[in-house]
Amino acid sequence: MALHTRRAVLGAFAATALAGVTGAISVRSQAAERVIPVRAYKFSYDPNELVVKLNEPVVLEFTTSDVVMGFNAPDFAARATIIPGQTARVRIVPNKVGTFTFHCDVFCGDGHEDMDGTIRVTA
Numbered sequence: 430m431a432l433h434t435r436r437a438v439l440g441a442f443a444a445t446a447l448a449g450v451t452g453a454i455s456v457r458s459q460a461a462e463r464v465i466p467v468r469a470y471k472f473s474y475d476p477n478e479l480v481v482k483l484n485e486p487v488v489l490e491f492t493t494s495d496v497v498m499g500f501n502a503p504d505f506a507a508r509a510t511i512i513p514g515q516t517a518r519v520r521i522v523p524n525k526v527g528t529f530t531f532h533c534d535v536f537c538g539d540g541h542e543d544m545d546g547t548i549r550v551t552a
């Protein structure tokens with residue numbers, strides 16, 4: 430095989446491989462759910478108001494570098510234990526419009542009782 434022919438073959442292969450990757454990404458983004466990163470601190474969440482749309486599934490991703498904390502949203506039967514160095518994922522499908530409270534349900538220190546936030550579900 431002449432050198433220039435081999436290059437052309439390799440080029441075609443690279444283009445095909447790239448198209449495959451691009452295709453995979455676009456398929457994935459269509460199916461991917463909205464992710465909301467939430468950082469937990471002693472004794473707050475950032476952000477502490479999560480605004481989501483009715484019936485649009487979201488994945489909350491909790492991280493912390495402080496101590497073990499919790500997330501509990503009783504209106505959506507959702508909870509997680511947030512462990513330093515790990516990511517805790519909670520999937521919620523907001524099925525009602527309104528403002529709902531979530532709170533920390535793992536005792537994490539003196540400010541624990543005030544550690545809360547809201548999920549605002551809009552139509």
Ligand SMILES: [Cu+2]
Binds near residue numbers: 498499533534544
């Ligand atoms: Cu706590």
